Amino acid sequence: MRIALLGTRGIPACYGGFETFAEELSTRLAARGHAVTVYCRRRHGEPSYRGVRLVCLPTVRHKYLDTVVHTALSALHLLFHRYDAALYCNAANALFTFLPRLAGMPVALNVDGLERHRKKWSLLGKAWYQASEWLATFLPSVVVTDAQRIADYYRERYGKPSEFIPYGADTGPVTTREALDRLGLEPRRYFLYVSRMEPENNALLVREAFETLATGLKLALIGDAPYAAGYIQRVRATSDPRVVLPGAIYGTGYHELQSHSFAYIHATEVGGTHPALIEAMGRGALVLYLDTPENAEVAGGAGLPFTHDNLPERLRETLEMGENEREEWREKARRRVSQCYSWEAVTEAYERLFRRLIED
Numbered sequence: 001m002r003i004a005l006l007g008t009r010g011i012p013a014c015y016g017g018f019e020t021f022a023e024e025l026s027t028r029l030a031a032r033g034h035a036v037t038v039y040c041r042r043r044h045g046e047p048s049y050r051g052v053r054l055v056c057l058p059t060v061r062h063k064y065l066d067t068v069v070h071t072a073l074s075a076l077h078l079l080f081h082r083y084d085a086a087l088y089c090n091a092a093n094a095l096f097t098f099l100p101r102l103a104g105m106p107v108a109l110n111v112d113g114l115e116r117h118r119k120k121w122s123l124l125g126k127a128w129y130q131a132s133e134w135l136a137t138f139l140p141s142v143v144v145t146d147a148q149r150i151a152d153y154y155r156e157r158y159g160k161p162s163e164f165i166p167y168g169a170d171t172g173p174v175t176t177r178e179a180l181d182r183l184g185l186e187p188r189r190y191f192l193y194v195s196r197m198e199p200e201n202n203a204l205l206v207r208e209a210f211e212t213l214a215t216g217l218k219l220a221l222i223g224d225a226p227y228a229a230g231y232i233q234r235v236r237a238t239s240d241p242r243v244v245l246p247g248a249i250y251g252t253g254y255h256e257l258q259s260h261s262f263a264y265i266h267a268t269e270v271g272g273t274h275p276a277l278i279e280a281m282g283r284g285a286l287v288l289y290l291d292t293p294e295n296a297e298v299a300g301g302a303g304l305p306f307t308h309d310n311l312p313e314r315l316r317e318t319l320e321m322g323e324n325e326r327e328e329w330r331e332k333a334r335r336r337v338s339q340c341y342s343w344e345a346v347t348e349a350y351e352r353l354f355r356r357l358i359e360d
Helices: 017-031 066-079 091-102 123-135 148-158 178-183 203-210 229-236 251-260 275-282 293-299 311-320 323-340 343-359
Strands: 002-006 035-040 052-056 085-089 107-110 142-145 190-194 218-222 243-247 263-266 287-290 304-306
Touching: 002 017, 002 066, 017 035, 017 052, 017 085, 017 275, 017 343, 035 066, 066 091, 085 091, 085 343, 091 107, 091 123, 107 343, 123 148, 142 148, 142 343, 148 293, 178 251, 190 203, 190 251, 190 275, 203 218, 203 229, 203 311, 218 251, 251 275, 263 275, 263 311, 275 287, 275 293, 275 323, 287 293, 287 311, 293 304, 304 311
Parallel strands: 002 035, 002 085, 035 052, 085 107, 107 142, 190 218, 190 263, 218 243, 263 287, 287 304
Antiparallel strands: none
């Protein structure tokens, strides 16, 4: 099949969850013999990556225009380069799914979570996401949700059924430690937080909770964000030498940090399935997660929930646990991902979906 993937920043992944998803799915589909194209906002240097064709198109570097301008241009490009099916990412791009459909091309739209709840959006931005939710119910050929909670939302609010395909992750720890050495971290001697540094992801909450602990362990806060300078400045405003703030880390270093952490703290409260949570569980981290329905769905009893108010107590509990108990939680997390969030199973599900769309 000839498949196009658009709506992300592109691959190789160097930003967030959708980019990792685009890389993992596209390269696996290419390895299965399909001709896959990913639309990118930044030139990689080569016309292909791991068997995937890359098309780099311009955009407008602005919080409100970056995604929609690039996706609109990508959708126009689709019209002149025939594909059998297209996969759009992000509900904000719903409007542009009608263009390839006019040309007879089936389109799937992965809507992600309820992005309009993010504080970074103005009233106009929130309205765009609200309208995009509605457009998603009839413009694309099919809506894809990666969390059952989001599938329930579209069914209950709009009467729209969706194709549920979860996010994926690899399982098993990475044994190398180069990222730890660069950051001055020791295996099992640091708490780990990974996310874009935006208010809804609660990096400040995590830092302040950690600073109440009397421990020799460190806290590694990993992440950045292009349009949240004020919030990032607040997160970085600490004199605690135990807090490590290196910015965003991707690839092997990211996996090393997950594999060797004492515990992973997941504090996001907006969106559907959060890749960092599944990935940390897959690497065998002891997971503490903010108790939202979406996070609880992913954890599936293999992590420890916390609220905005009791995170310090939860952190102390992990310090007071015996090592055998901590290892039991780590094994539960690995097993949960292996059973429910395999990348190969995710790829097979998308492959079946594309075949069905093409045949219909």
